[in-house]
Amino acid sequence: MPFHPFVTTSVHKLAPTEVELEIQVSPADFASAQDRAFRKLATRYRLPGFRPGHVPRRIFEQQVGKATIDHQALEDLVPEVYAKAVKEHRLEPVDRPHFDLDRSEADQGVRIKATVAVRPEIALADYRGIPVLGIPTVVTDEDVEHSIDSLRKKAAALEPVDDRPVQLGDHVTMDYTASVDGQPFEGGHAEQQTTEVAPGRLLDGFAEQLVGAVRGESRKVTITFATEHRNPQLAGKQALFDVMIHEIKQAVLPDLDDDFVRQISDHDSVATLRADVRRRLEAVAESRNREAVQKHVLDALLERNDFPLPDVLVNREVHNLVADAKAYMARIDRPWEEYLAAKGVDEAQLQDEYRAEAERRVKTALLLDEIAKQENIDVTTAEIERELDKLARAYDKSRDQMIDILRKSTGFGAIVDTVRQGKTLDFLVSQAEVTDVPAAAPAAEALAT
Structure with missing residues (x-):
């Protein structure tokens, strides 16, 4: 009984x-x-x-x-x-x-x-009709051609150059030895290294200082490391590189024709490749626009609602952020102490630094959960299975392996929460008053609320 x-x-x-x-x-x-x-x-x-x-x-x-x-x-x-x-x-x-x-x-x-x-009592402010500005999905012909040119550059042949100096876009083979305050440093020496002479490929300002060098020339290059450099001994310091240019090559792009298209893709003509590139660019633009709208809806929601947060949830989220940072360092095979040194903090100070982001995440989750209750937003078995499959692909596991991992760790509650919060955010976006700004408007203006 x-x-x-x-x-x-x-x-x-x-x-x-x-x-x-x-x-x-x-x-x-x-x-x-x-x-x-x-x-x-x-x-x-x-x-x-x-x-x-x-x-x-x-x-x-x-x-x-x-x-x-x-x-x-x-x-x-x-x-x-x-x-x-x-x-x-x-x-x-x-x-x-x-x-x-x-x-x-x-x-x-x-x-x-x-x-x-316990969860705080939340008296929800109005969450329907939040006004936000969005960027219309506009992909120009120039955008399409720029993407196709990137495909051509990847397939380019490199031909030696003997009759002119280095230009931006060339590929050079070089030796270099670097020093800071007259002292060599780890990673500051290389021989027969081949790289593209282009901003973003080399340290800031390095590529521009190679322009004009000729084969066999020794040239001095001076750069200043970023203040947030991962090595605190180099952060903000000026370095001198002694560079020897051994070889200069220029990229020769293949002709844009149907044969080239068939070599690099499943398409059989330039026209179908252009159409596919445009479709992909439009999908990326739409995704970015939606992410911007989501962010501004959440920003408005957080600003409109004020309530106390349980310390236990904030502390738990701080722990998760630190754990994520440690996992990242482990994946790139770097010591955790290096991460702390680069930021100039110890672990306790790092936790303090992460606290504001942890509070934002906790407040966002509590608000989305409360709105889900008000709107009777629930999660179906099919939605949980799709999320499981997505996780399995992200971690290169089978669904059964992912289920086993979840059973031994966080359980399925986290998946249910993720799906429900995503659906709630989609609901909020669908209820927002989105006004598109002109496509030519600067990004900063387009995202302003």
């Missing part, structure tokens, strides 16, 4: 996101819980002369101890009455509770105090 203890409960707010539940279990109900506990324990223990489950309670208490029964009774009873109290007072805990049990007065049963962090 199911056991339904009669309990009296009360709730006291200790802080905006923390409460204390007081739960009183009557002596009769605690005695019933002890009986249930004894019957459960009696089947587990083998005592001489008795079959499992048939030992008298008096004998059991003498040989095993009454405290064992009490412990089992509380272990079974506390979660049950706690869950009942949480439901009764419509609380939404965000962490495990801390229990304090009082049995000092046997005739009073058991008094349980549970302290727990």
